[in-house]
Amino acid sequence: MVVRARMIEMSWSGLRVPAIAAELGCSQKTVRCWMHRFNRSGLPGLEDLGGQGRKRRITDEERSRIVALVKTVPPGRLRWEPAGELWAFDESGPAEWTLDSLAAAARAAGIEVGRSQVRRILLAEGVRWRRTRSWTRSKDPDFVPKGQGSSASTPTRPSVRR
Numbered sequence: 001m002v003v004r005a006r007m008i009e010m011s012w013s014g015l016r017v018p019a020i021a022a023e024l025g026c027s028q029k030t031v032r033c034w035m036h037r038f039n040r041s042g043l044p045g046l047e048d049l050g051g052q053g054r055k056r057r058i059t060d061e062e063r064s065r066i067v068a069l070v071k072t073v074p075p076g077r078l079r080w081e082p083a084g085e086l087w088a089f090d091e092s093g094p095a096e097w098t099l100d101s102l103a104a105a106a107r108a109a110g111i112e113v114g115r116s117q118v119r120r121i122l123l124a125e126g127v128r129w130r131r132t133r134s135w136t137r138s139k140d141p142d143f144v145p146k147g148q149g150s151s152a153s154t155p156t157r158p159s160v161r162r
Contacts, residue, residue, distance in 0.1 A: 063121050
């Protein structure tokens with residue numbers, strides 16, 4: 001704003017547009033633009049106009065809800081019941097979070113967002129949405145996972161001292 005006011009001051013002292021542009025290191029078009037805005041609106045015309053650019057469609061609160069969604073357990077992931085049986089909250093739901101399933105879950109929560117936007121949000125926040133693949137998991141529908149680990153009551157081998 002100081003440079004813009006200096007343009008007006010130099011104009012009042014009798015300098016022409018080419019000399020003002022050369023002195024301030026900007027284009028003549030820039031000088032003319034700011035002089036016209038000053039003539040129309042006075043000092044407030046030298047301020048930046050707010051609201052330039054595209055408005056954000058998703059609020060910061062909605063972005064936070066999408067990031068928090070990744071930390072929840074997917075509805076189709078199998079869990080052990082205390083009785084020792086496997087169950088899922090929603091057997092038709094995703095067992096792992098993917099961009100598509102995260103976008104669908106966000107839309108179900110009332111956030112209008114697409115897959116690519118979910119990806120951009122998670123990358124910007126540094127959040128991992130994929131689990132590392134393990135040899136113990138399979139996409140094969142006939143695959144049967146191992147049972148629970150051994151009991152804590154299993155005795156350990158005695159250590160041999162030398």
